[in-house]
Amino acid sequence: MLAHFLFKKIDNAQxxxxxxxxxxxxxxxxxxxxxxxxVRRTLVEPKFTFSFIGFEWLQPLPGNGMYIYFAIMGTLGLMIALGYRYRFSALAFAVMWTGVYLMQKTSYNNHYYLLMLLAYIMAFFPAHKDASLDAKRNPSLRSHSMFNWIRWTIILQLFIVYTYASVAKLYADWLDFSMIDVLMQSKKDYFLIGELLQQKWVHKIVAIFGILFDLLIVPALLWKPTRKIAFVLSIFFHLFNSIVFQIGIFPYLSLAFTLFFFEPQTIRNIFLKTKAVKIDKTIVIPKSKNRILVILGIYFVIQISLPLRHHFFVDDVLWTEEGHRLSWRMMLRSRSGTIRYRVVNKETEKVTYIDLKEYLTAKQRNRVACYPDFSWQFAQRLKKEFAEKGEDVQVFVDNKVKVNQGSYHEFIDPEVDLASVPWKHFSHNEWILPLPKE
Structure with missing residues (x-):
């Protein structure tokens, strides 16, 4: 029954x-x-780039290399749109975007992660079978159908993203609207809408609408009676995010996803200007069925599990940050902190205090002061730098952090040598101090 549903042929217009x-x-x-x-601010100007832990070898190209790198990715995007050498261009973009994603996290964004997942999904989808240069060059490639599992892969991925985003908002600082107040404070100078965004009643609407939209948008788009109103609300929601939060292409990519919820012939009438196509609805289960089902099963088990991992760590993820990334926890907290590094020579016991301005950009200094993995990575960097000068050192920090509108509390144990402790990916790092009860 499931195989018949997933492997039936449907119109591929979407x-x-x-x-x-x-x-x-x-x-x-x-x-x-x-x-x-x-590119200049994130990958060219910094002296030191914070990559994902374990990918320190993946560093920006020197000189103008990263400008060329992004220009190549932009060109690959045009090739994808034209359907020109699609398999190569889509997979090459996926690999190159993964490189950018892993080589820097100072500007981490959940949307960058979503784009990385989507890039690989699209690289293996038959999205070049029509309205493409590939199909024009090779007419035998042309097809007007695809398997149903392709459409439902996109829908299930969206459902996971939106559902986890909604559930994550069900915490005190969102429900009492104080987090919205934090988000909007930096928008008060916006032309025309700046003052409006400071109003408490606006904060309440944004908070409640954010939870309900994320929770209900996919079911509402799937159900035909609510589809059109859901689409209108999607336009409002994503344009609001684009204008207020300025998050690049992602509101528009989210709107593009709604194509998968409308009737294929409607899509053809609007965008392809083609008549209805005849789809052979005979169920033919491909020999690769089991391999496809296993791959999809493993993929979605990982996607469902990753956002839950923070529940198995000590303390609140909003405080420790452990398990925050890859979890669709979007716009949930604002962190600020202070930090001072002191480097102690093991032999002479000489103490050196580090001026972070000599090493890091303003944005990087903020991350180092607020996020434990950044603090740990910079300690490793200092240890390596001093070792190159022939010094064996310990690295300690005096660090205080506050989350949202809370109070500053000591965050990293000042007695722990950060340069000597390993980073734990799948369990709690004990040198992160617990959040005191206020």
Whole structure:
């Protein structure tokens, strides 16, 4: 029964049109990153780049290398949109975007993670079978159908993202609207809407609407009677996010996802201008069925499990940050902190206090002061630098952090040598002090 549902043939108009939007949007993201200075600020100017732990070997290219890197990715996006050498261009973009994602986390964003997942999904989907240069060059490639599991892979991925985003908002600082107040304080100088965004009644609407939208949007789009109103609300929600929070292409990519919820012929009428196509609905189970089901099963088990892992760590993820990334916990907290590094020579006991301005950008200094993995990584960096000068050192920090509108509390144990302790990916790092009860 499940096999018949997943492997029945359906019209592929949704996937074909999505490919075009996807390619254009990722091209805009990459060229825009150059034009807006994001590449310069994040990957060119810093002396030291914070990669994901375990990927320290993955560093930005020297000189103008990262500008060329992003220009290549932008060009690959155009090739994806045109359906030109699609398999190569889609997979090459996925690999290159993964490189960018892993080589820097100072500007970490859940949306970058979503784009990485989507890039690999699209690389293996038959999204070049129509309205593409590949199909024009090779007419035998052309097809108007795809398996049903392709559409439902996208829908289930979206359901996971939105559902976890909604559930994560069900905590005190969101429900008493204080987190919304924090988010909006930096928007008070916005033209026309700045003062409006400071109103308490607006904060209440944003908080409640955010929870309900994330929780209900996928079911509402799936159900035909509510589909149109859900689409209108999606336009409002994502344009609001684009204007207020300025998060790049992702509100528009989210709108592009709604293609998978509308009737394929509606998509054809609007975007492809083609008549109804005849789909052979004979169920033919491919020989690769079991392999496809196993891959999808493993993938979605991981996607469902990763956002739950913080429940198995000590203390609250909002405080420790352990298990926060890869969990669709979006716009949930604001952190600020102070930190001072002291380096102690093991032989002479000479103490050196580090001026972070000599090493890090302002944004990096903020991350080091607030996030434990950044603090730990910079301690490793200092140990390596002193070792190159022939000194064996210990690295201690005096660190205080506050979350949202709370109070500052000591965050990292000042008696622990951060340069000598390992980083634990799957369990609690004991040198992160517990949050005192206020």
């Amino acid at each position: 996937l074909i049109v999505f490919r075009i939007f996807y390619g254009l949007l990722v091209s805009a993201e990459c060229y825009g990153a150059i034009a807006t200075g994001w």
